[in-house]
Amino acid sequence: MNLSFKIGNAFGIPVRIHATFLLLIYVLYISTPDPLLVLGATGVSFGCVLLHELGHSLVARNFGLRVADITLWPLGGIARMSEIPENSRIEGLIAIAGPAVNFALAGLAILGLFAGHALGLEDDSLPHGFLLVFTGINLAQGGFNLLPAFPMDGGRLLRAFLGRKRDWLRATESAVRVGRIVALLLLIGALLLMREGRGSCILMLIPLFIWFEGTRELWGVRLRHGATPFGAGFGFRPSAPTPSAPSAPAAPLPDTADAGERGVARRPQLWQKGDPRAGGFNEDQVRWLEAYRGRLRPPPEEP
Ligand SMILES: [Zn+2]
Known part of the structure; x- marks a missing residue:
């Protein structure tokens, strides 16, 4: 379901809005029954979230990744x-691009305040x-997204x-472990706020999202590295290291060129056949690795 x-396109990327965004309007409405302020704050927060995601998307696209769409959720x-x-370099640059947009916007707004x-x-x-609210929203968005969750x-x-x-698997396991601690702290914070009657149960969605999405990604990385999805001892200890480099599958993998949503990094038709830079792996082995880890070879030169 x-x-x-879809509400439009930005830099050729379809922008969608999730129906639960209406919840944000509702929450703002119960906290401040001033319709003009509610609409204004929703619009500004909406725009800042969009610019934040465009930051991630444009840097990702620069690395040859395909951005299918951007969906705006209330949170x-x-x-x-x-x-x-x-x-590390690609993941780090894509990750920092979003908060960087927020801090740049906040900086501009502060300059505007001085002016x-x-x-x-x-x-x-x-x-x-307006400039004060705009600065606040961007500092909050940028800062919150930088939580190590x-x-x-x-x-x-x-x-x-x-x-x-x-090893990428070990790094993911450590990051997910830290993320779970942050999620638990956020959950306790949300419960305390609710007990005082100041928070909404929507706040509880954030720690749940962090926990489940983090776990889902961790399972993916473990499977990719040949480890069991649950890791050793309930997932709180590192799994056994990947035993050895994967051998080429017996039968060549089906061509994923027509896989629709899957991105450039997985499209074998862009790879050059017989590229001398392929190194010690044969074509099937490189294809097997690239199917999981993204493009390993430079993209073909423009004609
Ligand atoms: Zn982000």
């Missing part, structure tokens, strides 16, 4: 893209209020950092 609907956005290769002050703008004027941006940065020195 797809509860989102943030999700850019669906072809799988990010197991590469307004110099021009004698009243502190209770509408532009001043994998699969949020901060957690991805942590994995990229750990992945520089460690």
